[in-house]
Amino acid sequence: MAAILLEEGEKVALMMGNEAIARGALEAGAQFVTAYPGTPSSEVLANLSRVASKAGIYVEWSTNEKVAFEAAYSAALAGLRSMTVMKHLGTHWILDPLAVAAITGVDAGLVIVSADDPHPHSSQSSVDTRFHGRIVNIPVVEPSDPAEAKDLIVWAMDLSEEMKTPVLFRYTAAVAHSKAPVRLGPLRLEKRKPNFPKDHPRLVSIAPHARANIPKLFERLERVEKVFEGEPFVQRFGPDSGVWGLITTGVPHNYAMDVLAAEGLLKKVPVLKLIGQYPIPEGPVLDFLRSVDKVVVLEELEPFLEDQVIRIAKLNGVGVEIYGKNTGHLPRYGEYSPELVGRVLSDLFDVNYPALTLTTSDEVSSSVGRRIPQMCAGCPHRGSYLSIKAAFARLGVDGLVFGDRGCYNQGSNPPLDAIDTCIAMGSSIAMAAAAKKAGETRPVVAVIGDSTFFHGGLPALVNAVVNRAPIVVAVFDNRWTCMTGHQPSPTSGVNAIGDQAPVLKPEDVAKAFQIPFVRVLSPYNLKAAEEAVVEAIRSAESSGLPAVLVFRAECTLQVLRRLRRKGLRPRPMTVNPSACVGCKECIKTGCPALGFDEELNKAFIYEDKCTGCTICAQVCPTGAIVREG
Amino acid sequence: MASANVDEVNVVLAGVGGQGVVVASDALGLAAMKAGLNVRIANVHGLAQREGSVYSHVRMGSAVYSPKIPPGRANAVVGFEISEAARHLRLLKPDDGILVVNNALMYPLAHFTGHVRYPRREDLLEVLESRLEPERIYVIDAASLAIRAGNPRTVNVVMLGALSATGVIPIGPDELIEAVKARVPKFALEENERAFWMGYNEISGGETT
Ligand SMILES: Cc1ncc(C[n+]2csc(CCOP(=O)(O)OP(=O)(O)O)c2C)c(N)n1
Numbered sequence: 001m002a003a004i005l006l007e008e009g010e011k012v013a014l015m016m017g018n019e020a021i022a023r024g025a026l027e028a029g030a031q032f033v034t035a036y037p038g039t040p041s042s043e044v045l046a047n048l049s050r051v052a053s054k055a056g057i058y059v060e061w062s063t064n065e066k067v068a069f070e071a072a073y074s075a076a077l078a079g080l081r082s083m084t085v086m087k088h089l090g091t092h093w094i095l096d097p098l099a100v101a102a103i104t105g106v107d108a109g110l111v112i113v114s115a116d117d118p119h120p121h122s123s124q125s126s127v128d129t130r131f132h133g134r135i136v137n138i139p140v141v142e143p144s145d146p147a148e149a150k151d152l153i154v155w156a157m158d159l160s161e162e163m164k165t166p167v168l169f170r171y172t173a174a175v176a177h178s179k180a181p182v183r184l185g186p187l188r189l190e191k192r193k194p195n196f197p198k199d200h201p202r203l204v205s206i207a208p209h210a211r212a213n214i215p216k217l218f219e220r221l222e223r224v225e226k227v228f229e230g231e232p233f234v235q236r237f238g239p240d241s242g243v244w245g246l247i248t249t250g251v252p253h254n255y256a257m258d259v260l261a262a263e264g265l266l267k268k269v270p271v272l273k274l275i276g277q278y279p280i281p282e283g284p285v286l287d288f289l290r291s292v293d294k295v296v297v298l299e300e301l302e303p304f305l306e307d308q309v310i311r312i313a314k315l316n317g318v319g320v321e322i323y324g325k326n327t328g329h330l331p332r333y334g335e336y337s338p339e340l341v342g343r344v345l346s347d348l349f350d351v352n353y354p355a356l357t358l359t360t361s362d363e364v365s366s367s368v369g370r371r372i373p374q375m376c377a378g379c380p381h382r383g384s385y386l387s388i389k390a391a392f393a394r395l396g397v398d399g400l401v402f403g404d405r406g407c408y409n410q411g412s413n414p415p416l417d418a419i420d421t422c423i424a425m426g427s428s429i430a431m432a433a434a435a436k437k438a439g440e441t442r443p444v445v446a447v448i449g450d451s452t453f454f455h456g457g458l459p460a461l462v463n464a465v466v467n468r469a470p471i472v473v474a475v476f477d478n479r480w481t482c483m484t485g486h487q488p489s490p491t492s493g494v495n496a497i498g499d500q501a502p503v504l505k506p507e508d509v510a511k512a513f514q515i516p517f518v519r520v521l522s523p524y525n526l527k528a529a530e531e532a533v534v535e536a537i538r539s540a541e542s543s544g545l546p547a548v549l550v551f552r553a554e555c556t557l558q559v560l561r562r563l564r565r566k567g568l569r570p571r572p573m574t575v576n577p578s579a580c581v582g583c584k585e586c587i588k589t590g591c592p593a594l595g596f597d598e599e600l601n602k603a604f605i606y607e608d609k610c611t612g613c614t615i616c617a618q619v620c621p622t623g624a625i626v627r628e629g
Numbered sequence: 630m631a632s633a634n635v636d637e638v639n640v641v642l643a644g645v646g647g648q649g650v651v652v653a654s655d656a657l658g659l660a661a662m663k664a665g666l667n668v669r670i671a672n673v674h675g676l677a678q679r680e681g682s683v684y685s686h687v688r689m690g691s692a693v694y695s696p697k698i699p700p701g702r703a704n705a706v707v708g709f710e711i712s713e714a715a716r717h718l719r720l721l722k723p724d725d726g727i728l729v730v731n732n733a734l735m736y737p738l739a740h741f742t743g744h745v746r747y748p749r750r751e752d753l754l755e756v757l758e759s760r761l762e763p764e765r766i767y768v769i770d771a772a773s774l775a776i777r778a779g780n781p782r783t784v785n786v787v788m789l790g791a792l793s794a795t796g797v798i799p800i801g802p803d804e805l806i807e808a809v810k811a812r813v814p815k816f817a818l819e820e821n822e823r824a825f826w827m828g829y830n831e832i833s834g835g836e837t838t
């Protein structure tokens with residue numbers, strides 16, 4: 001698929017939004033691209049990394065988003081067009097340096113691609129990151145589909161370089177993961193030489209310098225607003241005036257167009273699509289408000305545009321009625337859908353939208369329960385959790401497990417039910433340590449994946465050591481950043497373009513931090529792992545310092561992929577029905593390769609799913625689970 | 630058969646992680662684009678590697694804007710698994726939308742542990758059959774057909790073949806096969822082509838040689 005990214009000539013390709021953004025980077029002359037993985041943004045750099053060497057551009061998976069941003073910012077100061085990509089949660093991490101970058105400005109284009117997850121499908125929160133651009137005062141833009149996303153990367157890059165300001169490109173999950181025909185434009189593969197400026201009054205941003213430079217930031221914004229007043233940043237559809245009008249952005253624009261098309265309203269309802277959203281182009285908005293009696297503002301998450309539109313109407317004495325989140329017609333949380341937009345518009349327009357009349361099968365659709373995600377069959381995290389639970393049971397304690405972000409947060413689902421918190425990257429260690437410092441008497445374990453450990457866990461571990469928190473830190477080192485699609489982690493030994501890199505080991509870090517108890521173990525040997533957890537808990541209590549356990553085994557999916565490429569398959573386990581007593585101990589491990597035949601009262605194993613990891617065999621009290629064949 | 634003046638044809642493809650929903654949807658989208666149709670696709674993978682639900686909306690035609698199908702506007706729901714088909718029944722056009730479904734129910738682990746109870750396959754199938762006139766529902770045993778085609782992992786392509794034979798999509802079978810071949814691994818071209826015709830003939834009553 002990645003080959004399309006470097007294709008030249010007139011061509012239309014079916015592309016996912018994230019792939020289109022990757023192509024956009026290559027058409028925008030981006031020469032330095034950084035990212036930290038996170039759904040729904042990860043495919044942008046994953047795609048670019050496959051063609052980076054050929055295209056002669058630099059790409060990296062950075063340790064976290066703040067590092068990713070600072071790297072791209074530095075390159076943009078040195079004169080290279082740069083881009084940095086992250087999910088909304090990462091955009092929270094960059095605010096501190098971003099606020100300074102807004103003031104210093106940039107010498108070459110710098111686009112920050114921020115993927116929001118309004119539903120949220122795969123995030124712990126769903127903040128609207130357009131506000132991040134708003135509070136640091138940089139331009140904010142948003143595309144409504146993959147084709148526009150590709151073009152908008154180019155427009156945003158040009159704007160950034162021309163106006164010397166970073167630009168925030170916000171998009172949402174529905175654009176990131178949808179596919180549409182995208183017309184390829186000319187590639188622009190830049191070969192600029194870096195020339196980092198020695199410009200102390202600007203780049204040594206101490207308070208007096210910042211004070212001197214802040215006014216320039218607002219001058220830049222004024223110039224940006226002028227640009228946002230014209231195409232392509234603002235687009236008008238439909239008639240010149242009407243009773244109802246729509247102000248739209250992002251994917252809700254297309255939900256609305258579907259409704260207008262179905263109702264024959266395309267020629268009756270004027271639509272103003274705002275791609276440039278901050279600073280809002282007051283002129284075109286005012287003209288639009290004067291051309292209609294009532295207007296609905298459609299955008300995902302917060303009333304970012306709507307509040308600005310209300311302000312513009314009020315200050316200019318325009319009596320137009322403005323419907324949206326402020327009037328309670330639309331929600332300010334959750335992902336929009338064709339159904340929601342259809343219902344709201346048909347109610348307001350007082351038309352009958354036929355799509356909404358069929359609900360007879362609703363109860364069939366809702367009668368099927370959600371598929372609770374489980375860690376994969378054979379996943380190493382399963383054994384790690386089982387050993388922690390077994391250790392608590394052996395000590396007769398109801399210990400606390402502070403979890404973190406990664407595949408292992410599926411350990412929170414039944415039947416494992418193995419963690420008590422799951423907050424933000426690195427929170428496990430900080431919160432676990434705090435629990436002890438606050439006086440918690442139960443054993444406290446922090447569980448954290450390798451990528452998350454290096455992303456946000458390190459400062460928290462230092463904190464736990466210097467403040468003497470007697471916790472167990474269990475690092476689940478499966479060699480990759482798996483949750484988000486198996487990107488390299490500092491533990492992988494490869495970088496974004498597949499070149500060899502040093503393998504960093506959490507145990508070496510722990511030793512360097514002078515932690516007295518550090519042990520590396522296999523999650524597939526439950527008895528030994530349980531013993532190690534017990535020892536770690538005792539060590540933490542007696543030393544008054546953290547104890548670190550590194551559960552090391554590569555992600556099963558990665559192992560299986562390599563096997564499959566060699567034409568090999570794992571040897572599965574099987575249940576001997578005459579020995580199975582139907583106790584269900586095996587299925588309580590949560591392995592999806594297991595099933596249970598209620599009529600026979602026997603467990604069974606799907607041989608096509610089983611990886612032969614033996615975890616279920618180790619918990620089976622009767623030895624009924626054996627290697628097949 | 631292909632024509633550029635199609636207003637709107639919407640297809641939902643739904644299954645469980647690992648069943649190849651996204652590959653099937655790509656093939657359908659590519660074929661439609663080749664046939665000169667405007668295309669939009671929405672994918673929701675959830676946690677596909679980890680036993681979650683996966684679905685894809687494929688929209689074709691000149692009157693299509695958004696990637697997601699409004700409720701009541703799907704011409705076909707293609708369920709690679711019965712419970713996943715049921716989940717999307719509400720999108721089906723009330724009068725003439727069709728359901729093509731693989732007669733298999735894949736229980737999630739939580740069903741066996743008692744945390745989520747799924748209905749029995751026969752019971753759920755009966756519910757679906759009670760909702761739609763017989764000429765609007767096609768039930769096939771895609772798993773066996775895929776095995777007969779030479780690879781159990783070709784269930785997705787069997788389902789595409791079946792969809793093609795219903796005549797609901799504005800793309801001919803040969804064009805669809807070409808798109809499938811562009812999207813599956815080189816070493817698996819033949820078994821996928823066989824799988825397509827297995828599904829196709831199961832509906833059309835033709836013979837697979
Ligand atoms: C600030 C922030 N950036 C990105 C993410 C997305 N994300 C969720 S888990 C995770 C890392 C998972 O890797 P690891 O800790 O190694 O665990 P694994 O999934 O491999 O088990 C990432 C990047 C996030 N939740 N927050």
Ligand code: SF4
Nearest residue numbers: 375376379407555556
């Ligand atoms: S992708 Fe890897 S780490 Fe994630 S659940 Fe599956 S086996 Fe475990």
Ligand code: SF4
Nearest residue numbers: 591610611613614616
């Ligand atoms: S051996 Fe048991 S626990 Fe491991 S993958 Fe197979 S069924 Fe699952």
